[in-house]
Amino acid sequence: MWHPETASIASVPTLTPTRNSTDPGQHRPERRRPGSTAPGIPESGHTAPEGPESPTLTTTALPLLPPVQIYRAAKRIRDAAVRTPLRHSPALSAIAGCDVYLKLETEQITGSFKLRGALNTLLSMDEDSRRRGVVASSAGNHGLGVAYAARATSAPATLFLPRAAPLVKKEGIAALGAHVDDSAPDYDAAMVLARAHALEHGIPFINPCLGDPLLAGQGTVALEILEELPELRTVLVCVGGGGLLGGMGAFLRPVAPDVRIVGAQAENTAAMSRSLAAGRVVDIPHLPTLADGLAGQIDDEALEIGRATLDEIHTLSEAEIGAAIAWLHDNEGVTAEGAGAVAVGLILHGRLTSAPGPIVAVASGGNIDRGVLDGLLADSGR
Secondary structure, three states, rough: OOOOOOOOOOOOOOOOOOOOOOOOOOOOOEEEEEEOOOOOOOOOOOOOOOOOOOOOOOOOOOOOOHHHHHHHHHHHHOOOOOOEEEEEEHHHHHHHHOOOOEEEHHOOOOEOOOOHHHHHHHHHOHHHHHHOOOEOOOOOOOHHHHHHHHHOOOOOEEEEEEOOHHHHHHHHHHHOHHHHHHEOOOOHHHHHHHHHHHHHHHHHHHOOOOOOOHHHHHHHHHHHHHHHHHOOOEEEOOOOHHHHHHHHHHHHHHOOOOOEEEEEHHHHHHHHHHHHHHHOOOOOOOOOOOHHHHHHHHHOHHHHHHHHHHOOOEEHHHHHHHHHHHHHOOOOOOOOOOOHHHHHHHHHHOOOOOOOOOEEEEEEEEEOHHHHHHHHHHHOOO
16 A cells, blocks of 8 residues: 655656667557467466366457567566565455465555556656656556656656545655646546646656556566466456556466456446447446546447456445455455455455456555545444
């Protein structure tokens, strides 16, 4: 969890981008279909575990990011981002009836996986682009990642957040020296403002969910999991705009195609699951949710990511998400925000229809306001 009260700009190391860095707006690597062989994967690349598939969603042939880009991202960010723990959970294993592990992105430097994509994006940009500054929209965690990466690469940063973004995230971004504009009424409005600001000032806009460098950075979560658990059979991942899903899916589909990818969402922000069911992008209402990190609409590209990567996707109620947050705190000693708890919630609330083990549930982030957490723990009777 990010602690803005103890954060210091001076504590952020200054990073030197690699010589072959390129502006993500000028370079788009070759894409390949899921299941195809990508050149350049190291000889230590993983082989998929044997076993039958029983998908509940039909995948498409969307050309995903080649895994070689994810290997390169891992090398690029390794000195700046934390390699987060992959921890076995006896309690979840007993519930699921197979080995379950937690990938604790809650222990990333800024409290979520979002730092990975932000670092890879900033380190992939040319110096002139960074010098002009960057702008991004965020529900909070992407903003923290961009603010940290911008500080580390000496790039000015402006972040547009929704008015209701958690205070811990707003304060964390400001503590890192970025300018915060939280005048937008919701997440989608914040993105509109950020895009307009980028256009007006001629500076790069860093999408919170899309873009090859960003997706490659997020995909390093899957790379680390497979390096430590090559026998992985099912991964549970939160789904908002498709950034984490797109990065992890781009790695897992060709490198470990038998691994089942199961998505988790809040009922109140289920743009992906509703769109997949309808076969087209479906707009959703802006409703309050504990999973604020998953809030917002999706677009056609995000929908194609969902089609190309997901085997299943399930939703949880606000009460179920709150219970999962409390359970993780009390049983695993993990402080998770709503988006970070939904994957575990699928196990706790019996949502999985076909999930062979070993299973990894990605605890994607832990930036939750203390008052919200205390209220949930009180409601759970603890």
